[in-house]
Amino acid sequence: MRPELIRATDLLHQDTPEAVEEAIGLLQSTVYSFSMKVCGHPEDAEDTMQEVLSRSIRHLAKIRTPQQMAVWLYTVTRNRCWRMRRKPAHAPAHFLSLDELMPDADELGRLLEDAAADPESNVLAAEQHHLLHQAILRIPATLRIVLVLHDMEELTTDQVAQVLSLQQGTVRIRLHRARLSVRKEMSQLLNAIPELPKQARRSASKPGRARANRARRPAECRDLFANLSEYLDGRVEPLPCEQMREHIEACPSCVAFLRDLRTAIDRCRSLEISCDSAVAPRLRAILTREYLRMLAIPVDKNAPAMM
Numbered sequence: 207m208r209p210e211l212i213r214a215t216d217l218l219h220q221d222t223p224e225a226v227e228e229a230i231g232l233l234q235s236t237v238y239s240f241s242m243k244v245c246g247h248p249e250d251a252e253d254t255m256q257e258v259l260s261r262s263i264r265h266l267a268k269i270r271t272p273q274q275m276a277v278w279l280y281t282v283t284r285n286r287c288w289r290m291r292r293k294p295a296h297a298p299a300h301f302l303s304l305d306e307l308m309p310d311a312d313e314l315g316r317l318l319e320d321a322a323a324d325p326e327s328n329v330l331a332a333e334q335h336h337l338l339h340q341a342i343l344r345i346p347a348t349l350r351i352v353l354v355l356h357d358m359e360e361l362t363t364d365q366v367a368q369v370l371s372l373q374q375g376t377v378r379i380r381l382h383r384a385r386l387s388v389r390k391e392m393s394q395l396l397n398a399i400p401e402l403p404k405q406a407r408r409s410a411s412k413p414g415r416a417r418a419n420r421a422r423r424p425a426e427c428r429d430l431f432a433n434l435s436e437y438l439d440g441r442v443e444p445l446p447c448e449q450m451r452e453h454i455e456a457c458p459s460c461v462a463f464l465r466d467l468r469t470a471i472d473r474c475r476s477l478e479i480s481c482d483s484a485v486a487p488r489l490r491a492i493l494t495r496e497y498l499r500m501l502a503i504p505v506d507k508n509a510p511a512m513m
Contacts, residue, residue: 212272227494238481243354246343254286280369307386308431317462341391353384357474382435389470
């Protein structure tokens with residue numbers, strides 16, 4: 207769970223103007239960032255931030271734990287984003303199959319070359335934030351929101367299931383597909399950068415050859431790829447986990463793909479989108495006064511105006 211929600215829940219229980227104002231600010235940042243990751247439009251994110259917090263203000267005092275805060279806030283925000291969302295320009299027309307999300311032999315070869323040369327590092331240092339956000343917005347919305355909640359907002363599988371009204375097993379399946387989808391989209395976006403060295407580009411193979419390459423992939427590799435998220439998250443039983451580890455250590459292609467997928471996950475976990483809108487300070491002051499009024503907490507009239 208994001209530390210901002212833990213801090214905000216604690217501050218709201220202190221019932222002082224300064225603590226409440228700081229808590230509202232943390233909640234604003236959380237709602238705006240989540241909305242941007244899911245929808246990608248600043249105007250929609252600002253509107254969502256204002257509506258969600260304005261409607262939630264009367265409920266905040268009833269929330270006792272950070273876990274309750276997370277489920278409440280993300281559920282309300284998710285509902286608002288779903289009503290407001292616009293279809294991204296590059297939204298996929300259909301879901302890719304699990305096999306289509308796996309790298310073919312050509313891409314695995316390029317991953318092995320990249321691992322040795324690391325030619326993308328300079329490009330990613332400058333472009334990573336923008337490219338990653340683009341990649342996230344290009345995957346199907348039902349996968350995107352699971353990825354954002356779990357890997358970026360740091361909710362547990364159980365909490366994501368509560369927010370989305372899904373079974374935990376469904377959450378895990380969608381999370382793995384979302385991670386694979388982001389990795390694939392990042393690969394395609396990197397390929398589109400003209401100045402990227404030729405050997406770093408992961409251009410898509412011709413469809414016929416890609417299908418043939420996938421067909422030739424060893425069954426052990428295909429089974430491993432289908433369960434990599436469970437392996438990376440430490441959710442595989444000891445014996446199967448040891449068997450997967452032994453296969454990975456003996457298979458350079460699996461090592462390269464595992465490294466690439468782990469990198470994609472780590473990028474998602476590090477993505478932050480800050481709210482720099484001029485409306486935020488004014489809204490925070492209004493919400494703070496309303497929250498204090500509800501609790502009948504006096505505000506020092508001689509204190510500086512809350513911003």
